[in-house]
Amino acid sequence: MISVAEVVALLRPVPSPNPYPGVILDDDRDLSCALTAALQYFDADDDRQAVTVHLAGEEPGLLHRRDAYSLPPPRLNARDYGASDQAALPGDVRYQMITMHCPVTNCSCSLALILYPFRPPRCPVHPEQMLVVAG
Numbered sequence: 001m002i003s004v005a006e007v008v009a010l011l012r013p014v015p016s017p018n019p020y021p022g023v024i025l026d027d028d029r030d031l032s033c034a035l036t037a038a039l040q041y042f043d044a045d046d047d048r049q050a051v052t053v054h055l056a057g058e059e060p061g062l063l064h065r066r067d068a069y070s071l072p073p074p075r076l077n078a079r080d081y082g083a084s085d086q087a088a089l090p091g092d093v094r095y096q097m098i099t100m101h102c103p104v105t106n107c108s109c110s111l112a113l114i115l116y117p118f119r120p121p122r123c124p125v126h127p128e129q130m131l132v133v134a135g
Helices: 005-011 028-043 067-070
Strands: 022-026 049-057 058-064 097-099 110-112
Touching: 005 028, 005 049, 022 028, 022 110, 028 058, 058 067, 067 097
Parallel strands: 022 049
Antiparallel strands: 049 058, 097 110
16 A cells, blocks of 8 residues: 555646645545545546645645556555445445635635545635635
């Protein structure tokens, strides 16, 4: 299994302004689910080229489509804590791709692929603003 540090090593510079949605990777426990969601995001549209990685409140870079597909397929070890999180159960899937944006007028910050954050996501440009669901 790969680590967050290995993913960070693949990141490319973030353009300004940044048009790419983001994914939150706070630690190695988030990695498998976040990579699965990023791959689902890329699979949904061939024109999607990158996602912004948010790590500990920072944007260390972009994970490009080609780099994401070059990584080993994400999977949970059957004996790890949380391994049953992706088990097939009745009802909706737990990990849904949503897009959020900052409510401040003309702020271009958007964040997608949020996977049960433990705290409300905030706009990196306007930290006092919580992101809201787009659409």
